[in-house]
Amino acid sequence: MILDERLLRQTLDLAAAYLRQLTERPVGAQTTVDALRAALGGPLPDEGANPARVIDDLARAADRGLVASAGPRYFGFVIGGSHPAALAADWLTSTWDQNAGLYVSSPAAAVVEEVAASWLLDLLGLPPDASVGFVTGATMANFTCLAAARHGVLRHAGWDVEADGLQGAPRVYVVAGEEAHVTIFAALRLLGLGSRNVLRVPADGQGRMRAGRLASVLAECPGPTIICAQAGNVNTGAFDPFKEITTITHDHGAWLHVDGAFGLWAAAALALRDHAAGIELAHSWSMDAHKWLNVPYDSGIAIVRDSEAHRAAMSATAAYLVQAAGQERDSFDWVPEFSRRARGFAIYATLRSLGRRGAAALIERCCGLARLMAERLQTAPGVKILNDVVLNQVLVRFHPPRGDSADAFTNAVIARVQRDGTCWLGGTVWHGMAAMRISVSNWATTEDDIERSAVAILKAAQEEAESEA
Ligand SMILES: *Cc1c(COP(=O)(O)O)cnc(C)c1O
Numbered sequence: 001m002i003l004d005e006r007l008l009r010q011t012l013d014l015a016a017a018y019l020r021q022l023t024e025r026p027v028g029a030q031t032t033v034d035a036l037r038a039a040l041g042g043p044l045p046d047e048g049a050n051p052a053r054v055i056d057d058l059a060r061a062a063d064r065g066l067v068a069s070a071g072p073r074y075f076g077f078v079i080g081g082s083h084p085a086a087l088a089a090d091w092l093t094s095t096w097d098q099n100a101g102l103y104v105s106s107p108a109a110a111v112v113e114e115v116a117a118s119w120l121l122d123l124l125g126l127p128p129d130a131s132v133g134f135v136t137g138a139t140m141a142n143f144t145c146l147a148a149a150r151h152g153v154l155r156h157a158g159w160d161v162e163a164d165g166l167q168g169a170p171r172v173y174v175v176a177g178e179e180a181h182v183t184i185f186a187a188l189r190l191l192g193l194g195s196r197n198v199l200r201v202p203a204d205g206q207g208r209m210r211a212g213r214l215a216s217v218l219a220e221c222p223g224p225t226i227i228c229a230q231a232g233n234v235n236t237g238a239f240d241p242f243k244e245i246t247t248i249t250h251d252h253g254a255w256l257h258v259d260g261a262f263g264l265w266a267a268a269a270l271a272l273r274d275h276a277a278g279i280e281l282a283h284s285w286s287m288d289a290h291k292w293l294n295v296p297y298d299s300g301i302a303i304v305r306d307s308e309a310h311r312a313a314m315s316a317t318a319a320y321l322v323q324a325a326g327q328e329r330d331s332f333d334w335v336p337e338f339s340r341r342a343r344g345f346a347i348y349a350t351l352r353s354l355g356r357r358g359a360a361a362l363i364e365r366c367c368g369l370a371r372l373m374a375e376r377l378q379t380a381p382g383v384k385i386l387n388d389v390v391l392n393q394v395l396v397r398f399h400p401p402r403g404d405s406a407d408a409f410t411n412a413v414i415a416r417v418q419r420d421g422t423c424w425l426g427g428t429v430w431h432g433m434a435a436m437r438i439s440v441s442n443w444a445t446t447e448d449d450i451e452r453s454a455v456a457i458l459k460a461a462q463e464e465a466e467s468e469a
Pocket residue numbers: 078136137138139140181183230232233234259260261262288300
């Protein structure tokens with residue numbers, strides 16, 4: 001029988017139990033790799049087992065190795081939670097088990113993605129006829145957009161890169177800010193453009209590309225050129241200056257790609273839109289839905305102004321594929337994958353549930369909470385906020401009361417906060433200095449969560465100072 005209703009109800013109970021204690025469980029994992037291997041490992045059994053038993057055992061064995069990253073006091077990396085509508089739609093997505101590759105394999109998935117795409121373009125103020133691909137994350141969105149860019153700039157130079165590859169092609173110049181995210185380089189490697197030849201544009205103190213320097217870098221690019229800019233620096237949250245960048249790019253004739261994994265969502269919020277001014281003039285944009293839109297992993301979005309370049313870079317055809325004859329949308333024209341999960345359902349349900357206002361409020365609330373966190377931490381002696389808190393990111397450095405190294409002290413405070421479990425956050429190195437990184441990206445985070453976390457962080461700093469005294 002396909003329906004095992006008892007199993008699904010048991011699973012609902014397990015899920016509900018998890019969510020019920022999500023806000024209060026220690027935020028970090030509570031176990032070791034050895035303990036997890038012991039609990040979950042062993043040889044593949046010869047005989048099968050009852051699914052109810054397997055699921056129960058799995059949930060029990062995994063529990064202490066789970067990270068409460070969907071909870072409201074997880075501030076590590078840039079990780080969103082799951083909006084209730086997103087989680088519910090994601091359950092249905094697994095139940096329906098649609099192959100979203102082709103219209104014919106799931107007309108509902110195809111239309112939902114078409115609608116979600118148009119809502120996203122509207123919400124973000126991007127060209128309504130831009131094409132959209134739903135991928136696994138911003139890494140694959142960067143890959144997809146840069147593949148379209150590679151097609152676009154080489155087509156302009158009279159070269160068909162999909163047919164003839166890069167061997168013998170005109171040189172493609174790639175320009176990126178000094179602070180470009182590592183996944184830009186991963187994408188460039190996959191595209192045969194390499195990472196070593198990328199021309200880097202220096203950044204200012206907040207990690208923004210210096211537009212004035214872009215012009216002189218572009219003077220060294222006499223051929224097809226792709227520029228990678230960024231909306232939302234992964235440490236500071238800062239935006240590259242898009243107004244200046246788009247003017248310079250336009251004069252040069254280059255393709256401008258924007259990595260906006262989380263920062264692009266600022267375009268949905270009136271209070272933040274100024275940061276993103278000019279962004280709509282770029283040629284392609286990558287972003288995540290699993291970060292700030294708070295849909296479950298994994299979910300990213302690739303957006304390309306020149307839909308012909310996008311399709312040419314991604315489309316696959318074969319005789320056995322019953323492709324849509326006319327107006328219908330075949331997803332595999334817009335993404336690297338062929339068969340794929342119907343990620344659009346969760347995005348659609350979240351956008352429908354939040355509405356334009358709710359989406360803006362979610363983004364603005366996180367930014368307000370980041371500012372509150374910075375204010376609370378700043379009050380303590382020896383605490384320094386390293387960035388302008390323009391978005392949802394806060395960089396904090398801790399100076400020890402005596403003359404010890406602030407790098408070692410900051411890292412020790414981070415480790416202490418992680419052990420304490422009230423909240424979780426990680427470290428980074430910013431301009432050669434160790435720093436604590438705080439990212440507020442969850443719809444469920446409240447002021448109280450910030451207050452509690454700030455207290456826990458300052459207590460950790462205090463205890464660390466005492467332990468070293
Ligand atoms: C997170 C992030 C990425 C990578 O996104 P994934 O969803 O992890 O693939 C790329 N760029 C920036 C700026 C990011 O913050």
